[in-house]
Amino acid sequence: MILLENASKLYANKVLALDGASFYIDRSEFVFIVGPSGAGKSTLVRLIYREELPTSGRVVVFDKDLSKMRPREVPFFRRRIGVVFQDFKLLEDRTVFENVAFALRVTESTRREIKRRVPAVLELVGLRDKQRSYPRQLSGGEQQRVSLARAIVNNPELVVADEPTGNLDPDTAWEIFQLLREINRRGTTVVVATHAKEIVNRFGKRVIALKDGQVVRDEEKGAYSNED
Amino acid sequence: MRIRTWTYLVGQSFQGIRRHVHMSLASVTTMAVSLLVLGIFVVASLNLSYVAAVIESQIEIRAYLYDDIPAQGILDLEVAISSLEYVTGVEYVDKDTALSKLKEQLGPQADLLEAVEEMNPLRNSFVVKVEAPEFVALVASQVEELQGVAKVDHRQDLMSRLSAVIRAIRVSALFIILLLGVATILIISNTVRLAVLSRQREVYIMKLVGATDAFVRWPFFLEGILLGLAGAAVASFVLDRAYDWFLANVYVMLPFVPVLTKQPMLQVVSLGLFVLGTAIGALGSSIPLKRFLRV
Ligand SMILES: Nc1ncnc2c1ncn2[C@@H]1O[C@H](COP(=O)(O)OP(=O)(O)OP(=O)(O)O)[C@@H](O)[C@H]1O
Numbered sequence A: 001m002i003l004l005e006n007a008s009k010l011y012a013n014k015v016l017a018l019d020g021a022s023f024y025i026d027r028s029e030f031v032f033i034v035g036p037s038g039a040g041k042s043t044l045v046r047l048i049y050r051e052e053l054p055t056s057g058r059v060v061v062f063d064k065d066l067s068k069m070r071p072r073e074v075p076f077f078r079r080r081i082g083v084v085f086q087d088f089k090l091l092e093d094r095t096v097f098e099n100v101a102f103a104l105r106v107t108e109s110t111r112r113e114i115k116r117r118v119p120a121v122l123e124l125v126g127l128r129d130k131q132r133s134y135p136r137q138l139s140g141g142e143q144q145r146v147s148l149a150r151a152i153v154n155n156p157e158l159v160v161a162d163e164p165t166g167n168l169d170p171d172t173a174w175e176i177f178q179l180l181r182e183i184n185r186r187g188t189t190v191v192v193a194t195h196a197k198e199i200v201n202r203f204g205k206r207v208i209a210l211k212d213g214q215v216v217r218d219e220e221k222g223a224y225s226n227e228d
Numbered sequence B: 001m002r003i004r005t006w007t008y009l010v011g012q013s014f015q016g017i018r019r020h021v022h023m024s025l026a027s028v029t030t031m032a033v034s035l036l037v038l039g040i041f042v043v044a045s046l047n048l049s050y051v052a053a054v055i056e057s058q059i060e061i062r063a064y065l066y067d068d069i070p071a072q073g074i075l076d077l078e079v080a081i082s083s084l085e086y087v088t089g090v091e092y093v094d095k096d097t098a099l100s101k102l103k104e105q106l107g108p109q110a111d112l113l114e115a116v117e118e119m120n121p122l123r124n125s126f127v128v129k130v131e132a133p134e135f136v137a138l139v140a141s142q143v144e145e146l147q148g149v150a151k152v153d154h155r156q157d158l159m160s161r162l163s164a165v166i167r168a169i170r171v172s173a174l175f176i177i178l179l180l181g182v183a184t185i186l187i188i189s190n191t192v193r194l195a196v197l198s199r200q201r202e203v204y205i206m207k208l209v210g211a212t213d214a215f216v217r218w219p220f221f222l223e224g225i226l227l228g229l230a231g232a233a234v235a236s237f238v239l240d241r242a243y244d245w246f247l248a249n250v251y252v253m254l255p256f257v258p259v260l261t262k263q264p265m266l267q268v269v270s271l272g273l274f275v276l277g278t279a280i281g282a283l284g285s286s287i288p289l290k291r292f293l294r295v
C-alpha cells in the first residue's frame, strides 16, 4: 500500500530531513513512526499524503508514484487518505457537523448520505451531542476526535496521523489511540507518527524508528526504543 | 460538478460573507467609496464636456454689411460665405429684426431705445457658424475680404483661448478618469486580496481534505461578485441622489449653465460601475487565491 524506495527530502533551506528511507507498509497494517524530535517523522507523513514530494527516491501509495502524479489527480488521491494533525486543522468558522461533512462535500456526496454518515461517525468518536458546537468551544481531545471523524468519514483506505496526541493528556491520548486501533480493526491501514512511548509499547504493533532522517529500526510488534 | 455541489458552493459564498462580516463590510465600503469617487468624476467630466460642446456650438462670427446693398447682393454674399471652408451655417439678420431682439434682451429698459427707433442705427448682418473655435480667425479674415462687408466681429483672442481651455479640460478629465480607474482597481483588488489572505489556512485545510481547486475557488469568486455588486449598488444609489440634489441646485443658482439630464447618463455610468465592481471583486478574490491552491 505504501512503498518508500530510498526516499530523501532536502528542504529549500538545505536541511536533509529524510535521508534514503525505504520500507513497505501493507494493507491493513498498523504502523508507528517514532524517533527523536527532528528525526523526519512529519516530513515522512507529508510525503505519504503528498503535501511534499521527495527530492530523490520514490514514494508509491496505492500503486501510484506520487512524483509522477499530475496536480489535478491530487485531490482525488487525498480523498482516499484520512489525515490527522497534531494541531487538528479544523475550520474554525464551521460547526463540528460541517467540519466532518466537508470531507463528504468535496466528494459530492448526496445530502442524504451526509445526514447519515456524519452523525454515525460522530457517534463512533463519542461526539454525537457536540454536532452544533464550534471547534473553539471544544477541548483539545474533543477537537482531535472531530478531526479523526473527518479523516474517516469517507471510509478511506489509509489513515495517517502526525502526533495526533501531541497536545493531549495521557488519558485522552489513550482514547484517541483506541479509536485509531478500532479504525484499523475495520480494515483501514493506519500510520501514526508519535512520541507517545507508553502507548507504542502497550500496543505491540509494527514500529519504524527514524533518526536523522534514516530508518534505524523496523520491527514487527516493536517498542518505542530498544534501550528498555 | 453536480447541481447539489453548485447549490452548496453558492450557499458557501453567502456563508463566507456572513462568517467574515467585518472583512466583507470593509470590502464593500472601500468599493462603494472608490466607485463613487470614480462615478462623480465621470459625471462631472461628462457635464464639462457637454458645456464645452454647447459653447462650441454657439461660436459665431458676425459680419456687418453696408446699408446700400441690394437684395440680390445679399443673396450672393450668403452663397459666397456658405461656400467657404469650415463654415457650418449662415443666417441673415436684417436690422429691424436685430433691433427687436435687442429690445427683447433689454426688457424693461427697452425705453432707452425709443429715441433711436425711428432711424435704427443697427446694421444688416450675417451670423456665421464655424466648425470649431480654431477656424474662427481664418474664416473671419476671408469674410472680411468680401465685397459689401463693412466689419467683422469675432473676438478672436477669446475664441482661441476658449478652444485651448476646452481642449485642456477634455484631456485632463480623461487623464484623471484613467488614473482614478486604475486607483479604484488597485484599491479594491487590494482590499479583496487582504480578505482572501486572512483565509489562507481555510484554503490549505480544504486542499488537504481533498477539495479540487475549483471547489475552493468558486465560493471566493462568487463572494467577490456579491461584494462587487453591493459596492456598486451603494455607489450608484448615492450618485443618483447626489445628482438629483445637484440638478435642483443648478437650476436655481446657475440657471443658464447647461447640464446633462439625469438619464440616460446615470444609467450608463451605473452600468459601468457595476461591471467594474463585479469584475474586480471576482478577479481580485480568485486570482490571489491561486498561490494558496498549490498545496
Ligand atoms: N517545511 C520545512 N522547511 C524546511 N525545513 C524543514 C521543514 N519541515 C521540517 N524541516 C526540518 O527538517 C527536519 C525534520 O523535521 P520534521 O518535522 O520532519 O521532524 P519530526 O521528526 O517531525 O520532529 P518533531 O518530533 O519535533 O515533530 C528538521 O530539522 C526540521 O527543521
Ligand SMILES: [Mg+2]
Pocket: A041, A042, A043, A162, A163
Ligand atoms: Mg513532527
